Amino acid sequence: MKLVVQVRLLPTAVQAAALEATLRACNEAATWVSEVAFARGEFKNFALRKLTYEQVKSGWNLGAQAAQHTIKKTCDAYATLKANLRAGRLGRLATLALYRRGESDLVHRDGMWFLNATCEIPEAEPNTDPVDFLGIDLGIVNIATTSDGEIMAGRELNRIRVRERGLRTKLQKKNTPSARRRLNKRRRKEARRAKDINHKIAKHVVAEAECTGRGIALEDLTGIRERVRLRKPQRATHSSWSFHQLGQFIAYKARKAGVPVVYVDPAYTSRTCAECGHIDRANRVSQAWFACRSCGVVAHADRNGSRNIRARAWELWRRGAQSTAPAPPRSRPEGQDANAAPQPVAPVVQARRFNDGS
Known part of the structure; x- marks a missing residue:
C-alpha cells in the first residue's frame, strides 16, 4: 500500500528562491520535452528519454533524477489525455x-x-414532441424541487452564506491590513461555490428530462426582487439567491441537449392545490408544508408548486405557444457564445403571462 504524506517545508528566503528556480526550470524543460514528443510522435518513457535526457540535463542544469522525473511526468500527461479522449471525456x-x-x-x-x-458547440436535434414536462420550483431553502418529487436542498449553501456574511462583517469592522487581505482573498469564494452548485443542479435536471423524453418547465421570475417586500433580516438572503443564474444554466444546457423549455407565470403556484386546483392563501401552512382546505391533501409545499408549474407548461405547450430561443448567458459558461444572435428554436417557449382564472 502506498501513502502520500504531505509535509510542510519552512525554507529560508535563499532556499525558497532556489526551490522556485528549480520548479521553473523543470516546467520549462517539460514544455520542451512535450514539444519534442508531439513532433516525433513518441510518447513512451524509455524512447522519449533517449531523445531528450541529455538536453534536459545540460540545457536546464538539472540533476539526473530531476531530468528523468520531468520526462516521465510529460509521458504521464499524454497518457492521461489519451485515456480521456478514448472515454469521450474531451x-x-x-x-x-x-x-x-x-x-x-x-x-x-x-x-x-x-x-x-x-x-x-453543436446542438442536439430539438425534441418537438415531448411526452410531458418536468416542473422545476426554484426557492431559497430548497434550491430546486422537481415535479418528480426530487428536492435539491440549499441548507448547506445557505449556512455557508450566513457564515461568510458574518466573517465579512467582522473583517470589515476590524479594517486592518491583514483583514483587508483576507477579505480580498475570500471575495469571490461564495460566488464560485454557488455557481458550481447551480451547474451541477442544471446538468442533473437537463439529463433527467432528456433521458425521459420530457421538456422542462420553469417559472418566469423576471422582476421578482422588485416585486417582493421583505423584512430587513431577510433581505441579505433574498439578494444572494442566484435563481437567475440557475435558470440560465438550465436554459442553455437544455438548448444544447435539444430539450424544450417553457416559462410560466408563477402567480399562485404556491397556493394552488395540484390535485383539485383549489386556490387559498391558507393552503400554504408553512414554508415546508401544503394542506388543501378543499380536498384535504397534504404535500410538501415545493413539490406541490413544481407540479403546478408542470401542469401550466403542459397546457401552454398544447395550446401551441410561440417558440423563441433563450437569450445566451452573459458569463458565457461552458462554451456559450456571447456574441451570437439568438436563433429561433422550435421547442423553446417563452410565456410571460398566464392566467389561471384566479
Missing part, C-alpha cells in the same frame, strides 16, 4: 481545439491567468 482543451471560433479574452484575476475562448 475536457476543456480538447473542446477548444474542436469548437473554438471567434474572439478570445485573456484575463488576469487574483494573481491567476485565464483564457475566455468563444466556442461554437
Whole structure:
C-alpha cells in the first residue's frame, strides 16, 4: 500500500528562491520535452528519454533524477489525455481545439491567468414532441424541487452564506491590513461555490428530462426582487439567491441537449392545490408544508408548486405557444457564445403571462 504524506517545508528566503528556480526550470524543460514528443510522435518513457535526457540535463542544469522525473511526468500527461479522449471525456482543451471560433479574452484575476475562448458547440436535434414536462420550483431553502418529487436542498449553501456574511462583517469592522487581505482573498469564494452548485443542479435536471423524453418547465421570475417586500433580516438572503443564474444554466444546457423549455407565470403556484386546483392563501401552512382546505391533501409545499408549474407548461405547450430561443448567458459558461444572435428554436417557449382564472 502506498501513502502520500504531505509535509510542510519552512525554507529560508535563499532556499525558497532556489526551490522556485528549480520548479521553473523543470516546467520549462517539460514544455520542451512535450514539444519534442508531439513532433516525433513518441510518447513512451524509455524512447522519449533517449531523445531528450541529455538536453534536459545540460540545457536546464538539472540533476539526473530531476531530468528523468520531468520526462516521465510529460509521458504521464499524454497518457492521461489519451485515456480521456478514448472515454469521450474531451475536457476543456480538447473542446477548444474542436469548437473554438471567434474572439478570445485573456484575463488576469487574483494573481491567476485565464483564457475566455468563444466556442461554437453543436446542438442536439430539438425534441418537438415531448411526452410531458418536468416542473422545476426554484426557492431559497430548497434550491430546486422537481415535479418528480426530487428536492435539491440549499441548507448547506445557505449556512455557508450566513457564515461568510458574518466573517465579512467582522473583517470589515476590524479594517486592518491583514483583514483587508483576507477579505480580498475570500471575495469571490461564495460566488464560485454557488455557481458550481447551480451547474451541477442544471446538468442533473437537463439529463433527467432528456433521458425521459420530457421538456422542462420553469417559472418566469423576471422582476421578482422588485416585486417582493421583505423584512430587513431577510433581505441579505433574498439578494444572494442566484435563481437567475440557475435558470440560465438550465436554459442553455437544455438548448444544447435539444430539450424544450417553457416559462410560466408563477402567480399562485404556491397556493394552488395540484390535485383539485383549489386556490387559498391558507393552503400554504408553512414554508415546508401544503394542506388543501378543499380536498384535504397534504404535500410538501415545493413539490406541490413544481407540479403546478408542470401542469401550466403542459397546457401552454398544447395550446401551441410561440417558440423563441433563450437569450445566451452573459458569463458565457461552458462554451456559450456571447456574441451570437439568438436563433429561433422550435421547442423553446417563452410565456410571460398566464392566467389561471384566479
